[in-house]
Amino acid sequence: MKASVVSRAWVRFWFTPDSARNLALLRILVAAHALWILRSRDFATGAALPGFWAGVPASLRWRYLVFPGGATFDHVWQTIATVAVVAALVGVYARPACFIAGVLLYHLAPLDVIFWSPAATARGLTLSPILLLILAAAPSGDAWAIWPRARHAAPAWEYGWPRRLTWLLIAEIYLFAAVTKLVQSGLAWSSADSIRRWLLIFTLDASWPHHALGRWLADRPTLCLAIGIGTVVFEWTFVLAVFSSRARRVLVPAGLILQTGILLAMNIQVGETWLILTFVDWPALASRFGVPYDAKARSITVAASSGEAASSA
Amino acid sequence: MTNIAAAVGFLGFVILIGILATLPLGDRRRRSWSTALILYCIAATVGALVLRRDFWPFSSWSMMGRVAPLVVGDSGAYHPSLVGVTASGVEYLIDYRAWEPLNVDELGAWLRYVFPHLPLATQDSVGTYLLAEANRGRVAVRAGSTPGSLARTWGPLTAPGHLVHAKNWTRPDDVPAAPFVEIRVYSQQWDIEGRARDPTALHLDLVYRFPRS
Numbered sequence: 151m152k153a154s155v156v157s158r159a160w161v162r163f164w165f166t167p168d169s170a171r172n173l174a175l176l177r178i179l180v181a182a183h184a185l186w187i188l189r190s191r192d193f194a195t196g197a198a199l200p201g202f203w204a205g206v207p208a209s210l211r212w213r214y215l216v217f218p219g220g221a222t223f224d225h226v227w228q229t230i231a232t233v234a235v236v237a238a239l240v241g242v243y244a245r246p247a248c249f250i251a252g253v254l255l256y257h258l259a260p261l262d263v264i265f266w267s268p269a270a271t272a273r274g275l276t277l278s279p280i281l282l283l284i285l286a287a288a289p290s291g292d293a294w295a296i297w298p299r300a301r302h303a304a305p306a307w308e309y310g311w312p313r314r315l316t317w318l319l320i321a322e323i324y325l326f327a328a329v330t331k332l333v334q335s336g337l338a339w340s341s342a343d344s345i346r347r348w349l350l351i352f353t354l355d356a357s358w359p360h361h362a363l364g365r366w367l368a369d370r371p372t373l374c375l376a377i378g379i380g381t382v383v384f385e386w387t388f389v390l391a392v393f394s395s396r397a398r399r400v401l402v403p404a405g406l407i408l409q410t411g412i413l414l415a416m417n418i419q420v421g422e423t424w425l426i427l428t429f430v431d432w433p434a435l436a437s438r439f440g441v442p443y444d445a446k447a448r449s450i451t452v453a454a455s456s457g458e459a460a461s462s463a
Numbered sequence: 464m465t466n467i468a469a470a471v472g473f474l475g476f477v478i479l480i481g482i483l484a485t486l487p488l489g490d491r492r493r494r495s496w497s498t499a500l501i502l503y504c505i506a507a508t509v510g511a512l513v514l515r516r517d518f519w520p521f522s523s524w525s526m527m528g529r530v531a532p533l534v535v536g537d538s539g540a541y542h543p544s545l546v547g548v549t550a551s552g553v554e555y556l557i558d559y560r561a562w563e564p565l566n567v568d569e570l571g572a573w574l575r576y577v578f579p580h581l582p583l584a585t586q587d588s589v590g591t592y593l594l595a596e597a598n599r600g601r602v603a604v605r606a607g608s609t610p611g612s613l614a615r616t617w618g619p620l621t622a623p624g625h626l627v628h629a630k631n632w633t634r635p636d637d638v639p640a641a642p643f644v645e646i647r648v649y650s651q652q653w654d655i656e657g658r659a660r661d662p663t664a665l666h667l668d669l670v671y672r673f674p675r676s
Contacts, residue, residue: 160498164497164498164501165494165497186617186620186622187622189615189616189617190613190616190617190621190622191564191613191622192563192564192612192613193564195564195612196564196565199565199592200588200589200592201581201585201586201588201589201592202565202573202589204581204585205577205580205581207466209466209467210466212466212470213466213467213469213470245484249480249484252480253477256473256520259520260519262566262569263566263569265569265573265577266569266572266573266576266577267569267572268465268466268469268517268519269517269519269522270519271517271519271522271523271524271526272524272526272625273566273624273625274622275520276519276520276522277520278520279473279520280476280504280520280521283476283477283480284480284500284504286480286484287479287480287483287484287497287500288483307494308493308497311497311501315500315501315504318504318505319504319508322508322512322524323524326508326512326522326523326524326525327524327525327526327527327528329512330523330524330525330526330528331527331528333528334525334528334529335528335529335530338530339528339529339530341530343531344530344531345531346531347531347532347533347655347656348527348531350655350656350658350659351531351532351535351655352626354653354655354658354659354662356556356629356631357544357556357559357628357629357631358627358628358629359627359628359629359630360627368659413627417626417627417628418625418626418627419623419625419627420526420625421622421625
């Protein structure tokens, strides 16, 4: 009985039909984000620098398929990755393009860091390989694609689960960060003293561009405590945005404010968190500004959030 | 071991993607494989969290989990400082863009954790490179251009690194006309409350210079 309930809830959440346009929009957002980061780095040139790679263990090289003398090829891979991400963005052989881009970014993104660290977490491209590959597995080229020409596709379950899985993977950034804080520091992380010191560490030096907001906040213990508690509460609760459109309406703007605040007060940014824009209800936003989007997609999206869509589809 | 596990984990993910993307599956089997992929992603990411291992790109997202230290420079919060020195002995803080395509924070971490264990000859080949890059950036700024290469596509909208740095070299006068003849790497140490009261209250240790003499 219980297993059946869980199974039904699982199917209702993951496999509620959605619109091809919503999935295509996810493809465009993920590809645009990946292109922004990719063209803001030069992994291939970095991989060819003298001396830096002497301490990289063989197992790490194998993990990312990075080999001595491979730097020449990295320029080729970087160019192909750029072309593939652009193709995914505009919808030219979108699914193969997503696959090629995902695999190549898995190889390229760690080149920025693996001369001292095995993981490129928080450098902007952590989720991109996973999300692009998921978009390669899903029919993400069925709408807003140049070639093959997008066909008129009825809402189907194949268009829904990739978006929800993407949301879950993005929500894990915050949820896992909250768990880490609890495990490593307990409640002390949120204390006013700790937040004050974090703010000062990243604003006292001349090497930081933003000083005023961080120092202003650091001198106000009550605000520091509120920031500490508010951050942890936000991180623990953001996962609700995966399941509830009402939660999304509150938590997504809150997330954007938090990220902007951290950037201006502490000179820190986590490039992957800008993917929070995939949570925005773009159909609703479009209709608010009088832009026709896909009325049926919107009704399905909203219904799916409240668990009513299976029957309406 | 973590590297092998992470590589196998990603390979398994790619195989699942390949099955879903290429095999002609019926609706029921396609849904089953989709379920397998969803469960795989959840297991890989939660596994990274529980095991406290980063199976990148399946990450544990363990960021800034510690209480802030009292002193910068004796724990994880290490700020290296790289300066160029002219023949007259004047030190200039190098703009972070001069090190591009290297990210200055990755470079700093590498200088701290890996560099000291390298043979002297390798260290000095890196020193030669750093001195050349600092001078290349200096020449670009003197010529009215910007140092670095990563703003080639997006200009001011270029995605910053994890930490955002100030652009110290914005005018030709910000850099010397004479070339840098030496690169120095300092390790900073400062008491946070002490420096909040007095911005000059920091201790610098010279950890490397090139040329050495």
